Amino acid sequence: MSERRVTAQDAVLAALRSDILTGELEPGDQIVQESLAERYGVSRVPLREALKTLESEGQVVYHPHRGYFVSELSVADLLEVYRLRELLEAEAIRAAVPTLTDADVDAVAELAAQVEAAADRVDVMEMTVANRRFHFALFDAAGLPRLSRLLRQLWEATDAYRALYFQSPGNRERVSGEHAQMMTALRARDAEALVRLHDEHRDHSVDAVRALLGERSP
Amino acid sequence: MSERRVTAQDAVLAALRSDILTGELEPGDQIVQESLAERYGVSRVPLREALKTLESEGQVVYHPHRGYFVSELSVADLLEVYRLRELLEAEAIRAAVPTLTDADVDAVAELAAQVEAAADRVDVMEMTVANRRFHFALFDAAGLPRLSRLLRQLWEATDAYRALYFQSPGNRERVSGEHAQMMTALRARDAEALVRLHDEHRDHSVDAVRALLGERSP
DNA sequence: GTCACGGGAATTGGATCCAATCTAGCAGAT
DNA sequence: ATCTGCTAGATTGGATCCAATTCCCGTGAC
Numbered sequence: 001m002s003e004r005r006v007t008a009q010d011a012v013l014a015a016l017r018s019d020i021l022t023g024e025l026e027p028g029d030q031i032v033q034e035s036l037a038e039r040y041g042v043s044r045v046p047l048r049e050a051l052k053t054l055e056s057e058g059q060v061v062y063h064p065h066r067g068y069f070v071s072e073l074s075v076a077d078l079l080e081v082y083r084l085r086e087l088l089e090a091e092a093i094r095a096a097v098p099t100l101t102d103a104d105v106d107a108v109a110e111l112a113a114q115v116e117a118a119a120d121r122v123d124v125m126e127m128t129v130a131n132r133r134f135h136f137a138l139f140d141a142a143g144l145p146r147l148s149r150l151l152r153q154l155w156e157a158t159d160a161y162r163a164l165y166f167q168s169p170g171n172r173e174r175v176s177g178e179h180a181q182m183m184t185a186l187r188a189r190d191a192e193a194l195v196r197l198h199d200e201h202r203d204h205s206v207d208a209v210r211a212l213l214g215e216r217s218p
Numbered sequence: 219m220s221e222r223r224v225t226a227q228d229a230v231l232a233a234l235r236s237d238i239l240t241g242e243l244e245p246g247d248q249i250v251q252e253s254l255a256e257r258y259g260v261s262r263v264p265l266r267e268a269l270k271t272l273e274s275e276g277q278v279v280y281h282p283h284r285g286y287f288v289s290e291l292s293v294a295d296l297l298e299v300y301r302l303r304e305l306l307e308a309e310a311i312r313a314a315v316p317t318l319t320d321a322d323v324d325a326v327a328e329l330a331a332q333v334e335a336a337a338d339r340v341d342v343m344e345m346t347v348a349n350r351r352f353h354f355a356l357f358d359a360a361g362l363p364r365l366s367r368l369l370r371q372l373w374e375a376t377d378a379y380r381a382l383y384f385q386s387p388g389n390r391e392r393v394s395g396e397h398a399q400m401m402t403a404l405r406a407r408d409a410e411a412l413v414r415l416h417d418e419h420r421d422h423s424v425d426a427v428r429a430l431l432g433e434r435s436p
Numbered sequence: 437g438t439c440a441c442g443g444g445a446a447t448t449g450g451a452t453c454c455a456a457t458c459t460a461g462c463a464g465a466t
Numbered sequence: 467a468t469c470t471g472c473t474a475g476a477t478t479g480g481a482t483c484c485a486a487t488t489c490c491c492g493t494g495a496c
Contacts, residue, residue, distance in 0.1 A: 006282060006283070006457095007282050007283075007478095007480090008479075008480065009479085009480090010282070030447095032446090032447075033447075033448070034446090034447075043480060043481045043482075044448090044480095045263070045480055045481070046479075046480065048267060048448095049266060049267065049270050049479095052267050052270035052271055052274075053270055053273070053274050055271070056270075056271050056274035056275065057274065058364070058367070064224060064225050064228070064449085064487095065224070065225070065447085065448060065449075065486080065487050066447085066448080066487090066488070066489090067447070067448065067488095077363075077364065080365065081364060083309075084306075084309075084362075084364060084365060084368070087305060088302075088305070091301075091302075144298050144302075145295075145298070146276070146295065146298045146299060146372075146375075147302060149276070150302070150368060154364075224487095225448095225449065225450090226449075227449085227450090250476095250477075250478095251477075251478070252476095252477075252478090260450075261450060261451045261452075262450095262451090262452095263449080263450055263451070263452095264449075264450065266479090267449095282457095282478090282479085283456080283457050283458060283477085283478060283479075284457090284458070284459095284477085285458095285478060
C-alpha cells in the first residue's frame, strides 16, 4: 500500500476515484474502456485491473460482456453503509482509545487542525482528504488492519456525497466544531463519549446526504 | 453474481479459490502467472483480473513488479476475522429473524439437513459448501446486501481452515448438533438465543483453527 | 402502430508480444 | 570470508491485435 506508485494501474485507480468523486463520472454512467483509457493515456489492460478493485469495493458494478457502470447509491444502500459504519467505527474507537499515547493524541489534533485550515480556505477537496486522514488516524490506531480496510471500503462508497456535503459553509463549520468536541473527549480518554460524538457526527452527514439523494432521484 | 459463468476470469476465479481451499496453493506461495495460466488453459489476462478480486478480499497479497502471493493468515488476523464476524453476524441475525416466514424457516431447516447429510457421507467439500449456504441463508435474509458481502469476504478469508476443521469426525458431529440447537431457537424466533448459539458455534471453530495454525507455524 | 427479426457497428473478453523490473548468481575487491 | 557491483534469466506490466458478444437500428410482416 505504502509502496511508491509506479504502475499504471495504480495511477488509473487514483484517477478513477477522483473522477467519480468529482462527478466527472456520474452514477449510472457506463465506463467505456476505450475512451477512458485514451483519456488517461494508458491501454485498457491497467484500466480493467483498476476497475476490478473498484468493483470489489462496490464503486462500480460489472456485467459480463456489457461492461462496468458507476454504481448508483440508493437510499437503502446509503443507510446500510452508515449503519455498518456505526457498528464498526464504535469497535475501532473502543479498541483504539486505550492504546493512544499523548503524542498520538497530539498527532490526531494536528490532523484536526489541518481539516479546519482547509475549511477556512474553502478548499473542499483538501478538506475531504484531511477529514479522512483525521478519522482514520483514530481507526487505524486500533491495530486491526482488516477493520481498517472494511471501513475504507465503506467510506469510499460515499466519497462522492461527502465532497458535496463539504460544499456547504454551514456543514463545514459544524464539522470543525464537532471535531473539536471529539478532541476533548479523546484527551480525556473517554471512549464512550467519543463513540457517542462520532455517532452524532455521522448522523448529521447522513441526513445531509440523504437530502441530496432525495432531490436527485425523487 | 447469479449470471451464468461464461467468462474465463470467472472460471479462473473459481479455480483459484478451489486451489487455495484445497491447499493446492499454500499460504506464502508465489503465484507464477505464466504457469498457472497454462494450467488453467487461459492467458495471463483473465488470471490477473481474478487475482485482483482475490487481492481485495485479502486472499492474496500483491507487490508491484514482484507478483501475487497466497496470503498467510496470522493468528492475529484470524482472531480479527472472527471478532468482526461476531459483530456483523449478530447484526445480521437480529435484522433477519423478525422478517422470516415459516416457509423461510423451513427452507433454512432443509439446508441444515443438507449439511448433516454431507457430514454423514463424510463428504468434506460438500459439507463446506452446504454449511456456507445454511449460514448465509440466515444472513442474506436480513436484506442488507452490503453486510452480506462483507461477511462473505470474512468467511472466504478462512475458507482454507474451515475445510480442515470439517476433516475431524468430532467436529462434524458437533456442528450438526449445534445447527439443530440453532434451528430450535430460530423456530422460536428467539434472535438473542440464536446470536448466543452462533457465538458459541463460532468460538468452537476459532479454537480448532487456532490450534491448527499454531502447529503449522509455531 | 407494434412487434419480430436480421445485420452491422460498437464494445468487451482474451491472446500474444514487447518493455520494464526484479532476482539470483558470479566476479572481484577489500 | 564478506560485501559490492554487475550481468543474465525469470517474471511481471502494459500495448496491441483479434475474437466473441451485445446493442442499436432499420426493415418488413401483421
